Amino acid sequence: MIKKELLVFTSNRKLKRYLDNFGDGLLPKTISINEFFSKATFSNKLSLVSDMNRIFIMQEAINLTKNSSKTIHLPKNEFEFLKNGEYIFSFFKELAVTKKSISDLKFSDIYANYEEHLEILEELLKNYKNLLTRNGFYDDITICDDYIVNEEFIKNYNEITIFIDGILSDFELExxxxxxNLVEVxxxxxxxxxTKKMLSFFVDIKQNLEFGSIYEFNLSNFSLELKSEFKPNCDQIFVRGFDLKALQCFYIFEKISYFIECGIEAKNIAVILPDDKFSEILMNLDIKNMLNFAMGKRLKNTNTIKILEILRECVDLNFTPNLVNNYLKSDFFDTKSLFLNEFKISPSFFENFKYKFYQKCNFTDFMGILDEILNSTKELNLKEKLNPLLFEIEIFLKSRSLKFYEICELFLLKINNLKIDYVGGGEISVLGILECRGIKFDAIIIPEFNDDLVPKRSVNEMFLNSKVRSNAGLISYKDREDLQKFYYENLIYLAKKVAICYDSSKGKNVSRFLNRFKNTIDDRKFSDEDYLNIFKGKKISPKPLNLVFTHDFFEQSLSFSRLNLFLKSKSSYAYKYILKIPPSKPVNCEFDAKNKGILMHKILEQIYVKYEFxxxxxxxxxxxxxxxFISELEKAIVLKKFKEVEKVFEEHESDGWQFYKSEAQFNDVLFEGILIKGIIDRIDVRDGDICIIDYKSGSVNANSLQIPFYKALMGLSDDVEAKFFSLKSAEFITSKASLEKLIEKINEIKEISNRAYDFYDKKQYEYSDYPVLIKDYNERLS
Structure with missing residues (x-):
């Protein structure tokens, strides 16, 4: 008789690794454990509920359950539940698969109203199960109470071997x-x-089990046999802390190179991530395509989804993006318009999106919008990945009527955890800790080895503490954490080479679990600066710009801004006024401090022109x-500050000073043999005297030559009153600079005007419009 054996694996990764090592010949029949239990059981009369229907049925159950939202703060509507409701399903599922009921939790008063809260949850679960059955559905919670073993599937085999690297639930053991009783298992x-606790479901195991060793347990006769002993390979563990996540990535790449130099094949090296989110940073920095990300790429990071989110934000914020053909020629940019223009989103499309946003919408209208976005991004291959979700939404909309923005929100929330395969990577695998259970690698690297991630906490801690779980017979948090620690220990001890890095920034601690390993080495071969320098990448630079020029400073009237720029940054002056290089353009200028200052000047000018006070x-x-465009808090802070400004201006005006002129413009004024020009913010008068006022929305430099320059524009002497007014601190600040100092600086410029002069500056000017050019020039000369 031909032996028909089925091999069941706890992860697809281990299944694939097993087949890769199997060699030539007839491959055995294999299946993942999730697929196995899905095929091994079924419900006789009910259909599996879709995720979307499941959520709306649970929300209906919440509405039927007295005090559910008020007392234990369950989500009040479907969309809130979509965002925050997973913990409820997780809690109920854990009870179901451990074959426990809420009654098992009612044994003591853990906190005030504990009994009442359990009764609400018990009623909620009852309502949910009833509604699910009434609608002809089952899910992974209710199947635990009412299922049939699929004997036809099971009897296809005469032996089933299940590779277990963690534990099975009581439901799976049942x-x-x-x-x-049907086949040998x-x-x-x-x-x-x-492991011993799990096996006690069948029989009490007396012998001690060595962690990491492989045993075979036969369910026919409950025999237990040692197949292979645990043999650690790891002799040392490199450990390093970094302040930045990017430096952890650079450390990973350096260690990969080192391990390959040690003779380890790339396919036998793995990067193990305690948190999948780290993969996004690592993916962006993997410019050499060394890595293959088993968890895939998050669908929400595709351009199609980003455009949909931006369009939704624009309508929500009542913001109209600037959608024009030559957007890059605009004076100012904002990130939303930049992104939408990159994909040629038209004004008419945005207006159509905005018009539909609050209207009742059918599936066809929603797909029309989504298809147009997909055509703009050229990401048409996403359609195949989106089809199951879109089909689910289409079916759902046949029974419910939603507005366009509600469908968008539903779509975006459901897509949050969807991923697409990572294509084009290298041989080195990047895996989550659960994906690599039972797999041996020659070398591993684990980033983010911090106390909050290793081991990772469970979502179910929201409901039950360790004492409740222990008394109720549920797996405790300590057991769960010990199991995670076992996964890490198994990986680390079986590897030949191991490197661990962690976040050492303020408030972060390395995992205490690291203390369990005695063979750690503080890896200080390279400094942080070394890692930054190694991974800066090559600059494609032409030969250095020559900053030696013969320049006529006084060919045109000299403004204070031009004079001040030369005094602050000669390199910036050369880039702007000699080489005529356009300065970098600000993005999101509505939040830029400089532009806020311009707006504030405009407001003060309008007030004084209208009222003269x-x-x-x-x-x-x-x-x-x-x-x-600013927040309500920022508005309140500014308005409060200007109550102080009002008092200072009242005192100034009570001294007899009257507003005379704002934005006073002076052109081609002769001073010290040269022509100067400028605009003065405000001029006040009193009995024939003059007071010059310059508004400052930021910091004030009392030594600035700006006030003497304004006096020179008006032909005034040093003893004429002139001062800055700080809008930030609500006070007048007297200038400490003199006309004599201004004349001295102008004479210095006269000496170099129309002569060869090197405009190179070693110092970096904080407010330069050319920081990249200056930094690059300095690096190439250093």
């Missing part, structure tokens, strides 16, 4: 206890902290009009 066990009510109206 199923296998029934199956063992064996466990291939990688012994861990909970400071009027707080008018200021408030104009401020709220022009600064509608």
């Amino acid at each position: 199923i296998l206890n029934k199956i063992r 064996k466990f291939n066990l990688n012994a861990n902290y909970l 400071f009027d707080y009510s008018e200021f408030k109206n104009l401020f709220l009009k022009y600064f509608d």
Whole structure:
């Protein structure tokens, strides 16, 4: 008789690794454990509920359950539940698969109202199960109470071997206890902290199990046989802390190179991630395509989904993006318009999107919008990945009527955890800890080895503490954490080479679990600066710009801004006024401090032109009009500060000073043999005297030559009153600079005007419009 054996693996990765090592010949029949239990059981009369229907049925159950939202703060509507409701399903599923009921939790008063909360949860679960059955559905919670073993599937085989690298639930063990009466069932066990407890479902195991060793447990006769002993390979573990996640990535790449130099094949090296989110940073920095990301790429990071999110944000914020053909020629940029223009999203498309946003919408209309976005991004291959979700939404919309924005929100929330395969990577695998259970690698690298991630906490801690779980017979948090630690220990001890890095920034701690390993080495071969320098990448630079020029400073009238730029940064002056290189353009200028200052000047000018004194009510109206883009908190802070400004201006005006002119423009004024020009913010007068005022929205430099320059524009002497007014600190600040100092600087410039002069500056000017050019030039000369 031909032996028909089925091999069941706890992860697809281990299944694939097993087949890769199998060699030539007829491959055995293999299956993942999730697929196995899915095929091994079924419901006789009910259909499996879709994720979307399941959520809306649970929300209906919440609405039927008295005090569910008020007392234990369950989500009140479907969309809130989509965002925050997973923990409820997780809690109920854990009870179901461990064959426990909420009654098992009612044994003591853990906190005030504990009994009441359990009764609400018990009623909620009952309502949910009833609604699910009434609608003809089952899910992974209710199947635990009412299922049939699929004997036809099971009897295709005469032996089933299940490779177990963790533990199975009581529900899964219950199923296998029934199956063992139909065929021979064996466990291939990688012994861990909970193996004996799991096997006690069948028989009490007396012998001690060595963690990491492989045992075979036969469910026919409950025999237990040691197949291979645990043999650690790892002799040392490199450990390093970094302040930045990017440096952890660079450390990973350096260690990969080192391990390959040690003779380890790339396919036998793995990067193990305690948190999948780290993969996004690592993916962006993997410019050499060394890595293959088993977890795939998050669908929400595709351009199609980003455009949909940006369009939704624009409508939500009542923001109209600037969608034009030559957007890059605009004076200012904002990130939303930049992104939408990159994919040629038209104004008419945005207006159509905005019009539909709050309208009732059918599936065809929604698909019309999505298809147009897919055509713009050229990501048409996403359609295949999206089809199951889109089909689910289409079916769902046949029974419910939603507005367009609700469908968008539903779509975006459901897509949050979807991923697409990572294509084009290298041989080195990047895996989550659960994906590599039972797999041996010659070398591993583990980043983010921090206390909050290793081991990782469970979502179910929201409901039950360790004491409740222990008394109820549920797996405790300590057991769960010990199991995770076992996965890490198994990987680390079986590898020949191991490197671990962690976040050492303020408030972060390396995992205490690291203390369990005695063979750690503080890896200080390279400094942080070394890692940054190694991975800066090559610069493609032409030969250095020559900054030696013969320049006529006074060919045109000299403004204070031009004079000040030369004094602050000669390199910036050369780039702007000699080489005529356009400065970098700001992005999101509505939040830029410089532009806020310009708006504030405009408001003050309008007030004084209208009233000739400071009027707080008018200021408030104009401020709220022009600064509608800032937060309510920032508005409140500014308005409070300008109450102080009002008092200072009142004192100034009570001294007899009257507003005379704002934005006073002076052109081609002769001073010290040269022509100068400029615009003065404000001029006040009193009995024939003059007071020059310059508004400053940022910091004030009392030694600036700006006030003497303004005096020179008006032909005034040093003793004329002139001062800065700080809008930030609500005070007048007297200038410490003199006309004599201004003349001295102008004479120095006269000496170099029309002569060869090197505009190279070693110092970096903080406010330069050319920081990249200056930094690059300095690096090439250093």
